[in-house]
Structure formats: C-alpha cells, structure tokens
Amino acid sequence: MIHATLNAYIVISVALFAIGLLGVLIRRNTLVVFMCLELMLVASTLALVAFSRYNGTMDGNVFVFFILTVAAAEVAVGLAIIVALFRQRQTIQIDQLNTLKN
C-alpha cells in the first residue's frame, strides 16, 4: 500500500536536506549546526528508503542501517569534541572560534 509517488518522496527528502543545509549555513551555535547535520543525514536516508522501496531492492535499506550506525558514532565523537572545545574556550559560538584566522 503506497500513498505517494517516488517523486513526492524525493522532493520531501530534498526539502529536508535543504532545510538542514540552511541551518548549517545560518546558525552560529555549534550544537544546533550539528542537529542540522543530523537532519541532512536523515533526509538522505529517506531518499535511500524510497528508492529501495520503489525499485524492489534491498540495498538502500541496508545502507540506511549502516548510516544509522555511523550517525550514532559520529554524534558521540562530535559531542565529545564540542564538550572539549567548551572546556578550552568557554564558548561554542562558531564566530568566536577563530583562533586559526589571520
């Protein structure tokens, strides 16, 4: 039972990815930027599942499985980096982390 076309799913996925990208571009809080990165990952998984369903293959679904695992590892490491950063600099605002500039 399928309620929408493949095109609809891909448009939703692109829209979700674009919203995530927008967040990465315009937000300054590192944590929120990281959340938007997660949104982009989820958008890509949605496209994979949709393609997999409409073509009757299993590969996309298994890849989503892998993406979920990698995302979990990535979030753990990323948040540890953010905490370490906060310990050093007492801020996680992106535009104040400019030691390498100049």
Add this chain to the structure above:
Amino acid sequence: MGTFLFNVFVLLTLVAALGVVVNKNAVNAAMCLLLSLVGVAGLFVALNAYLLAFLLLLVYAGAIVALFLFIVMLLDTRGDARPTLHKLPLVARILAIGLVVAGVASFAARGTLPEPVIAGVPALGASLKLYAYQLFTTYLLPVQILGFLLLIAMLGVIVLSKKFEGLEDIK
C-alpha cells in the same frame, strides 16, 4: 486515510525541521529535531520499512536526541551572550534562504523522475529475514568494519573527554 496520514507526517517532518533551524533555544531545537524524526519514521512506515522506522526512533530519538539534550543542559550556553565579532550580513542570510528555496522549488517543479511501476514490486524492507540475510552475506565485511568503527569512536570519545596528567602544558 492513508494519504491523510502521509500528508500529516510530511507536514510534521518539514515544519519541525524548520523549527530546528529557527529556534533560538537549543533545547527547543532538540525537541523539534525529535518531532521531525518522528515524522520521518512515519514516512518510513508508509514505505513499508518497519524495521528502519523502529530503529530510527530507537537510535535517533532515543539515543542521539537524548545525548544532544544532555550536552545542551551540560554546557548551558545561555550565558554565552558576548557580542559576536562579525554579524552575519543580512544580505548573505537572505541569499542563503533564497538559494535553498529556489533549489527545492526548481527540483519540485521540473525534476520528474520516471515513475516505476509500483504495483508488483515487493516490499522487501518489510521482512526482517532479508535484512539478516543481506547483513550476513553481501554486507558481511561492512558489518565488521562498522564494529571496528564503533570501537574506534568509543575509544576516541574516552580520549577526548579524559584529562591526561602530563598533557596540560600543550594548552
């Protein structure tokens, strides 16, 4: 009924994702992320990928968003109101939003994929057995690499968050 639910989940996904982007408060942003993930899980169910919907809720909503909330509470960046050095120019912000909207709109308007015939296509993602079969035959090596990746990530997090005695002078 099914189409109605589909529309509800689409709306939930996109509106909550926008909420993540526009919310000033990081805790509210995390909650919006949670809602958006629930919407995506609903879309997975609509695509007959029940296991993936369950895993998405379990891993993302259960673990990752909880971790985010934990870190947001731990860091407590509300007192972080020092004046920023460079205000992101309004022009750049509007340009970014305009580009994103234009991209999605052009894709939605013109990018029509050749529609596969869905009637006879089996919902392979619905059966658990196929996942197990694929993971333990075709994708056996990636599964093992993934195990190592998790181990490395765990060790990396321990190293990152532990304070070592002899390394203080590096700062």
